[in-house]
Amino acid sequence: MSTLVLLTVTGLGLGALYFLVASGLSLVFGLADVLNFAHGLFLSVGAYAAWWATGRSGGTTVSGLAVALAFGAAAGTAAAVAVERIMIRPLYGRPAHQILATVGLSLAGVAAVQAAWGTDARSFRQPASTRNVWHIAGAAVPANRLVLIACAGIVLAALAALLRYSRFGLVVRAGVHDREMVTALGIDVRTSFTLVFALAGAAAGLAGGLGGIYFGAVSPDQGSALLIFAIIVVVVGGLGSITGTAVAAAAIGLFQQYVNYYALGLGDVCVIAVLAAVLLARRERVAGRVLA
Amino acid sequence: MSGPTGQLLCVAGLTARAADRTLIDAVTFDVAAAGTTVLLGRNGAGKTTTMRAILGLAPTAGAVTGAVTLDGEPIHHLPTHARIRRGLGYVPEDRRVFPALTVAENLRLAEQSGIRPRYDLVYDLFPELSARAGQRAGTLSGGQQQMVAIGRALLRDNRLLLIDEPTKGLAPRVVTQVAAALERIATSVPILLVEQNLAVVRRLAGDVIVLTDGHLAYTGTTTQLLQEPGLTRSLLGVATSATATGAPS
Numbered sequence: 001m002s003t004l005v006l007l008t009v010t011g012l013g014l015g016a017l018y019f020l021v022a023s024g025l026s027l028v029f030g031l032a033d034v035l036n037f038a039h040g041l042f043l044s045v046g047a048y049a050a051w052w053a054t055g056r057s058g059g060t061t062v063s064g065l066a067v068a069l070a071f072g073a074a075a076g077t078a079a080a081v082a083v084e085r086i087m088i089r090p091l092y093g094r095p096a097h098q099i100l101a102t103v104g105l106s107l108a109g110v111a112a113v114q115a116a117w118g119t120d121a122r123s124f125r126q127p128a129s130t131r132n133v134w135h136i137a138g139a140a141v142p143a144n145r146l147v148l149i150a151c152a153g154i155v156l157a158a159l160a161a162l163l164r165y166s167r168f169g170l171v172v173r174a175g176v177h178d179r180e181m182v183t184a185l186g187i188d189v190r191t192s193f194t195l196v197f198a199l200a201g202a203a204a205g206l207a208g209g210l211g212g213i214y215f216g217a218v219s220p221d222q223g224s225a226l227l228i229f230a231i232i233v234v235v236v237g238g239l240g241s242i243t244g245t246a247v248a249a250a251a252i253g254l255f256q257q258y259v260n261y262y263a264l265g266l267g268d269v270c271v272i273a274v275l276a277a278v279l280l281a282r283r284e285r286v287a288g289r290v291l292a
Numbered sequence: 293m294s295g296p297t298g299q300l301l302c303v304a305g306l307t308a309r310a311a312d313r314t315l316i317d318a319v320t321f322d323v324a325a326a327g328t329t330v331l332l333g334r335n336g337a338g339k340t341t342t343m344r345a346i347l348g349l350a351p352t353a354g355a356v357t358g359a360v361t362l363d364g365e366p367i368h369h370l371p372t373h374a375r376i377r378r379g380l381g382y383v384p385e386d387r388r389v390f391p392a393l394t395v396a397e398n399l400r401l402a403e404q405s406g407i408r409p410r411y412d413l414v415y416d417l418f419p420e421l422s423a424r425a426g427q428r429a430g431t432l433s434g435g436q437q438q439m440v441a442i443g444r445a446l447l448r449d450n451r452l453l454l455i456d457e458p459t460k461g462l463a464p465r466v467v468t469q470v471a472a473a474l475e476r477i478a479t480s481v482p483i484l485l486v487e488q489n490l491a492v493v494r495r496l497a498g499d500v501i502v503l504t505d506g507h508l509a510y511t512g513t514t515t516q517l518l519q520e521p522g523l524t525r526s527l528l529g530v531a532t533s534a535t536a537t538g539a540p541s
Contacts, residue, residue: 174390174401180349181388185402185444186376 005139007257013145015253016152017214020207021230022237022245023159024080024200030176030240032193033095034088037102039204039230040223041083041109042076046205047218048113049075054125054212062127069151069209076205077198084197092190106224113220121219124212144213151210155203156246163242168195176240232275235282300325300452300482301346306358308338308345315341316506318358323452323499328474328483330497330514334529338506339486340385343454346484347382348372362451377404379451383458385486387441391430395421395440398429402444414443417473435466442473453477456486471495490530494518502527 025039050072054060057067087105091097130147133140163169171192175182182189204223211226212218229252237248252271260267299322308315316338323329331339345356349372360368367375376382389398399421403409415422418439424432429440438458445453458474459467471492474483478496487493493500493514500517502510509527510517517523524530 170393170397170401174393174397177390177392178388180372181384181390182401183372184347184349184376184382184384186373186404186448187401188371188373 001137002139003261005137006141007261008254009136009139009141009145009149011254011257012250013148013214013253014257015250016148017207017211017226018229018233018253019152019246019249020155020203020210021226022233022249023155023242024196024203025227025230026234026237026240026242026245027172027176027196028200029234031172031179031189031196032088032092033179034092034098035095035102036088036200037099037227038083038087038105038109039102039200040225040227041106042080042201042204042223043208043211043226044109044113044218044220044223045079046072046076046201046208047212047222048117048122048208049205050209051122051124051212051218060125060127062129065127065130065213069206072209073202073206076201076203076208078201080197080201080204081194084194088197089190089193092193106227110220110224117220119220121215121217123217124215126213126216130213148210148214151206152246152249155206156242159199159203159242162199168192172196229271232271235275236278298325299323300363301484302359302361303342303346304359304361306342306345306356306360308341308350308356310355314506316345316503319503319506319508321501321508321511323484324482326482327498328478328485328496329499329501330485330487330493331501331503332487332493332517332528333503333509336505337503339503340456341506342503343382343456343484343486346375346454347380348375376448379449381445381448381450381453381481383441383445383453383455385456385460387434387437389429389432389437389440389444392428394426394428395432396425398440399443399447402447404448407448409447410449411447414446417446417476418443433466435462435469438462438466438470439473442470442477446477450481453481453483455483457488458485459487459489459492467492490518 021039021043025036028034028036050068053068053071054064057064083105087101088098091101126144130144132143134143134146163173171182171187171189175189175192179189207226208218208223211222215222233245233249233252236252237244252274255274256267256271259270263270301323303322304320306319307317319338319342331342333339346360348370350356358368359366362378362380365378367378370378390401393401399414420436421439421443424436429437432440442458455474458470462470467489474496477483485496497514500510500512500514501508502517504527510523
């Protein structure tokens with residue numbers, strides 16, 4: 001029983017990380033039709049910014065960690081806005097060019113991080129309270145998993161409220177379905193693209209910092225590795241759907257943990273198999289959106 | 293207010309190409325500053341393409357050239373949202389409501405900051421929308437969705453409404469309701485209408501423009517056109533009489 005509880009909390013923690021990365025990816029693709037392979041770079045920028053901040057703001061205290069995570073989110077936001085303004089904006093409506101440019105930027109970003117901080121993982125400082133374990137139903141659960149779940153829950157609630165109650169959210173929800181018709185109602189949708197990128201960058205940057213406390217370290221390829229699972233979450237959860245993304249992220253995080261434990265570490269392979277099955281089941285819909 | 297010739301919208305040499313195919317070729321016509329001008333033609337003649345080109349909605353992987361002026365002001369260089377803000381209202385073919393949004397949200401999306409939305413007009417024309425404000429647009433009937441689509445366009449102070457096949461796929465009773473609403477709207481806002489139902493055309497239209505295979509084939513009045521059975525047969529592929537109600541085949 002205690003093993004199941006531990007696997008469940010850890011799986012949900014991993015799912016929380018996937019959700020934070022995938023939610024922005026899903027919104028950007030849903031509204032702007034940009035499959036952004038540089039999204040992992042926003043996570044890496046946030047991760048290293050948070051890691052840098054923990055060394056200066058006293059990351060061993062809860063308030064210091066909070067400041068570091070906020071700094072990571074802000075750095076992710078700045079990176080995302082810069083990429084949208086400088087690189088993506090001239091390429092709207094040109095999906096092949098977007099893919100080439102964002103893949104190139106992703107590779108260059110990893111190389112830049114390696115050049116700046118080396119190829120080895122850097123230990124991420126965190127307060128004792130997040131390194132401790134909580135005893136839940138007989139299981140010793142690392143507190144940082146609960147922090148991740150709580151942060152993802154807050155982001156989910158905030159995004160859902162933004163989409164539900166704001167004018168911006170109304171434009172996004174309509175634009176995900178029929179962007180041309182939104183434009184034909186006199187709305188300049190492209191002004192919303194920057195804001196969507198900013199939100200995506202903030203969530204990915206926060207995920208970078210939280211990834212630091214989940215894995216205990218930050219590394220140059222962390223963004224790329226998590227991006228693969230985030231793309232799987234977006235495909236499974238439905239393009240442009242925040243609720244679908246949250247459910248898919250939790251399901252995939254749990255599935256991965258259970259399979260890893262009960263099936264000799266085959267979790268990653270099985271998640272890829274799930275992606276293949278979903279792509280086969282929805283091939284026309286997914287291909288239609290990607291190639292449109 | 294209209295241009296020096298009494299024309300509100302002037303289209304000159306409008307050409308749209310997509311995938312090495314010319315969809316409309318050097319189409320030139322004017323739209324009067326009052327009443328309804330109807331754009332007719334057989335299926336595939338280029339009516340919807342013309343309307344979309346006026347709005348700056350280019351065909352997929354295609355290009356549009358030519359001049360469009362509204363009240364004497366060139367608008368063809370502007371993006372679609374800016375043309376709409378200049379006073380063009382658009383009701384697309386197949387309605388294109390946002391199915392996951394409620395009726396109220398569909399309407400709210402069309403509001404423009406700084407301009408008082410004309411909910412009084414919309415709910416006066418379509419009282420049913422008020423009662424169904426909280427209902428998802430995707431669960432509405434075709435006629436109700438058409439009311440939402442027209443209502444969205446009416447919320448602003450338009451100088452010209454572009455309406456594409458508003459009665460397509462609707463039951464005869466609903467067609468009558470929609471036609472009556474358009475007749476009422478046309479008393480205050482000029483309309484450029486694409487319509488296949490000749491009974492509706494007969495009821496609404498003053499001027500008529502006919503396209504054939506992407507080219508301008510005829511301009512005149514509806515009365516003149518529909519009184520010439522040979523002309524309607526050759527241009528639209530349909531025989532007309534004083535009581536004709538069918539759509540061209």
